[in-house]
Amino acid sequence: MQLRFLYVPVVDLPSAIDFYRDELGWSEAWREGDDTVAFAVPDSPVQVMVSTDPGSAGPMYEVDDLEAYLAAHPSVPRRGVPFEIPDGHVIELEGPGGNAFHVFDQADAASGA
Incomplete structure (x- = not known):
């Protein structure tokens, strides 16, 4: 990450x-x-x-595989569902104090899709 x-x-x-x-x-x-x-x-x-x-201001973290990240962190509150971005997917999550953060992957770019 x-x-x-x-x-x-x-x-x-x-x-x-x-x-x-x-x-x-x-x-x-x-x-x-x-x-x-x-x-x-x-x-x-x-x-x-x-x-x-639309979305909330906050940091954006890149991971290798967004689906795998979400599966490994099921208790992190989600502020929606993953959606497509160029070459990957992103989701807005909620951290301590209600602060937003975003996690994305560029899996499609890595696979050449």
Whole structure:
């Protein structure tokens, strides 16, 4: 399990891009469609993912196999069901204090699907 992103949901993506790029001076790392942009955080392997997709702000951890992770952690509260993302799946979970965190895999990319 590795921390890859900090997920930041926003209503106004252009304003968020202006803030992270122009105000903070961060570089765009990648973009997915018209609703998600990730920024490289200087001196960090973790990126900030800004998106208009619904969900709660929180860390996003990558695992090899999301299904296997969920099977191994059945008592972790789920805030929905896994859904598809490019090359994999993601789910929003709940940690201590009611804080959200997200777990995803890129299993389809690894398998070449």
